[in-house]
Amino acid sequence: MAKTFVLGAGYAGAMAAVQLDKIAEPFTLINKTPYHTLVTLLHEAAGGRGTPTNYTVNLSDLVRRETSNIVIDEVTGIDREKRVLKTRSGQEHEYEWLVIALGWVSEYFGIPGLKEHSLVLNDLDTAIQIREHIEQQFAAYKDDPNPERLRIVVGGAGLTGVELAGELLDWLPSLSAKYGIDRSLVELQNIEAMSTILPMISESLRSEAARMLTEKGAILRTNTKIVEVTENEVHLEGGESVKARTIIWTGGVRANPLLTEAGFTVDRRGRAKVNEYLQSVDDPRIFIGGDSAWVEDENGRPLPPTAQYATQMGYVLAANVSSAIHRQPLRAFHAHNMGTLASVGPEVGVGNMFGIPVKGLAAGLAKEASKLKYLYQIGGLRLTAQKTPEIAHF
Ligand SMILES: Cc1cc2nc3c(=O)[nH]c(=O)nc-3n(C[C@H](O)[C@H](O)[C@H](O)COP(=O)(O)OP(=O)(O)OC[C@H]3O[C@@H](n4cnc5c(N)ncnc54)[C@H](O)[C@@H]3O)c2cc1C
Incomplete structure (x- = not known):
C-alpha cells in the first residue's frame, strides 16, 4: 500500500481528503487542528456573530473510511531527499506520495513593528x-x-x-x-x-x-x-x-514558509511552482494546491489565493495523486472563476456571480447561498443539514 500523506485540511486539503476517502484510496491527513476551519467566514467569528465552533467542521465528519487516517499534529519539516515528514510532536513519517495544502501566513512586507x-x-x-x-x-x-x-x-x-x-x-x-x-x-x-x-x-x-x-x-x-x-x-x-x-x-498573505524551507521553487510570495497537473516542478511525487501553490492561468498570471480556487484544486489533487499511484494519466487543472462576494456586515455585501454584479441584500443572500453550497460540496446533505442552523443568518 502506497504511503500517501495530505498535509493541511483547509479548502484544498480537506477537499482532496474527501475525494480520496470517496474512492477508498488510502491516505493519512495531517492537520494542526481536529477540525476544518471555514476561514472565509472567520470575520463573522471575530465580529461577535455566533459561537466560534460554528465556523469549524470536525475532520472525522469529513473522512470516515477505514482507509483514511487523521493525525492531529503540526508539520515542522519536509525532508524531500529522505522523503520524511517531521512534526511538532517529534514524529517522523516516511512518505511515498505527498499532497501539500498548508495554506498561508500573514505577509508583513517588512513594515517595522x-x-x-x-x-x-x-x-x-x-x-x-x-x-x-x-x-x-x-x-x-x-x-x-x-x-x-x-x-x-x-x-x-x-x-x-x-x-x-x-x-x-x-x-x-x-x-x-x-x-x-x-x-x-x-x-x-x-x-x-x-x-x-x-x-x-x-x-x-x-x-x-x-x-x-x-x-x-x-x-x-x-x-x-x-x-x-x-x-x-x-x-x-x-x-x-x-x-x-x-x-x-489584514493587508497581505504569503504561502506557508515550510515550502521555501523545503527547497521548492517558489515565487516572491513563497508559493511553490507546480505544472498544469498541480505536480511540483521539483518532484513528481508531490502535488501542491491552495494558497501554497504557484499556479498560473492561461495568460501566465499567478492565480490569486482564494478559497474557491483552493477547493477546485482539491478535486484535482486527489484525482492526480491517485492516478500517479496507479500509473494512470493525470488531469490538467483549469480554474473557474465563479465570482467574488464580499459581505459588509451580516446582511449586505457586494460582488459578482458568474459575471453578474450583485449588491446590497442580494449579495448578502448570495454569500449565504455560497456557504451552503460549500458545505454540500464538502460533506453532502448530511453536513449541510447539520451545520445550516449554525451558520445561516437569514
Ligand atoms: C476573513 C477571510 C475572508 C475570506 N473570504 C474569502 C472569500 O469570500 N472567498 C474566497 O475565495 N477566499 C476568501 N478568503 C481566502 C481563503 O480563506 C484562502 O484563500 C483559503 O483559506 C486558502 O485555502 P488553503 O487550503 O490553501 O489554506 P487554508 O484554508 O488556510 O488551510 C490550511 C490548513 O493547513 C493547516 N496547517 C497549516 N500549517 C500547518 C502545519 N505546519 N502542519 C499541519 N497543518 C497545518 C491549517 O490548520 C489549515 O487547516 C478569505 C480569507 C479570510 C481570512
Missing part, C-alpha cells in the same frame, strides 16, 4: 483573540476612559479587511450598549495603501462597498501607507500617527 504589535485574522484562535481583545477594551473603558481603547484600526481593505470592518461595525452598537458606552465615541479606521478598496471587483461595486462601510460608521482611508507600528500606535507615511488599542493587520 507590524508583526509584533498587530492582531491578525488567520484561524479560529486569532478570530477569538480579536473578539475577546475588543471586548476587553470596552470592558476596561469604564475605569480607564482612554479614547484609544475605543479606536480600532484595520490595516488593509482587500476582501478580509472589508469583511472584517463591516462585521465589526455591525457589532459595535450592541457592544457599546452592553458596556454603557456612547457609540459616537467608538471609531473604526480602515487604512489601505492602494488607491482603492477591494481591487478584485468592479469600480462601481467598490464605491458601493465604500458607501456601505462609511454609512455604517467606518473612516475609510485609501492611499494611506502604514510605515511603522509601535505599541498601540500606527505610523503613517507623511508623519501622522493613529493611537489605537486594537490594531488588526
Whole structure:
C-alpha cells in the first residue's frame, strides 16, 4: 500500500481528503487542528456573530473510511531527499506520495513593528483573540476612559479587511450598549495603501462597498501607507500617527514558509511552482494546491489565493495523486472563476456571480447561498443539514 500523506485540511486539503476517502484510496491527513476551519467566514467569528465552533467542521465528519487516517499534529519539516515528514510532536513519517495544502501566513512586507504589535485574522484562535481583545477594551473603558481603547484600526481593505470592518461595525452598537458606552465615541479606521478598496471587483461595486462601510460608521482611508507600528500606535507615511488599542493587520498573505524551507521553487510570495497537473516542478511525487501553490492561468498570471480556487484544486489533487499511484494519466487543472462576494456586515455585501454584479441584500443572500453550497460540496446533505442552523443568518 502506497504511503500517501495530505498535509493541511483547509479548502484544498480537506477537499482532496474527501475525494480520496470517496474512492477508498488510502491516505493519512495531517492537520494542526481536529477540525476544518471555514476561514472565509472567520470575520463573522471575530465580529461577535455566533459561537466560534460554528465556523469549524470536525475532520472525522469529513473522512470516515477505514482507509483514511487523521493525525492531529503540526508539520515542522519536509525532508524531500529522505522523503520524511517531521512534526511538532517529534514524529517522523516516511512518505511515498505527498499532497501539500498548508495554506498561508500573514505577509508583513517588512513594515517595522507590524508583526509584533498587530492582531491578525488567520484561524479560529486569532478570530477569538480579536473578539475577546475588543471586548476587553470596552470592558476596561469604564475605569480607564482612554479614547484609544475605543479606536480600532484595520490595516488593509482587500476582501478580509472589508469583511472584517463591516462585521465589526455591525457589532459595535450592541457592544457599546452592553458596556454603557456612547457609540459616537467608538471609531473604526480602515487604512489601505492602494488607491482603492477591494481591487478584485468592479469600480462601481467598490464605491458601493465604500458607501456601505462609511454609512455604517467606518473612516475609510485609501492611499494611506502604514510605515511603522509601535505599541498601540500606527505610523503613517507623511508623519501622522493613529493611537489605537486594537490594531488588526489584514493587508497581505504569503504561502506557508515550510515550502521555501523545503527547497521548492517558489515565487516572491513563497508559493511553490507546480505544472498544469498541480505536480511540483521539483518532484513528481508531490502535488501542491491552495494558497501554497504557484499556479498560473492561461495568460501566465499567478492565480490569486482564494478559497474557491483552493477547493477546485482539491478535486484535482486527489484525482492526480491517485492516478500517479496507479500509473494512470493525470488531469490538467483549469480554474473557474465563479465570482467574488464580499459581505459588509451580516446582511449586505457586494460582488459578482458568474459575471453578474450583485449588491446590497442580494449579495448578502448570495454569500449565504455560497456557504451552503460549500458545505454540500464538502460533506453532502448530511453536513449541510447539520451545520445550516449554525451558520445561516437569514
Ligand atoms: C476573513 C477571510 C475572508 C475570506 N473570504 C474569502 C472569500 O469570500 N472567498 C474566497 O475565495 N477566499 C476568501 N478568503 C481566502 C481563503 O480563506 C484562502 O484563500 C483559503 O483559506 C486558502 O485555502 P488553503 O487550503 O490553501 O489554506 P487554508 O484554508 O488556510 O488551510 C490550511 C490548513 O493547513 C493547516 N496547517 C497549516 N500549517 C500547518 C502545519 N505546519 N502542519 C499541519 N497543518 C497545518 C491549517 O490548520 C489549515 O487547516 C478569505 C480569507 C479570510 C481570512
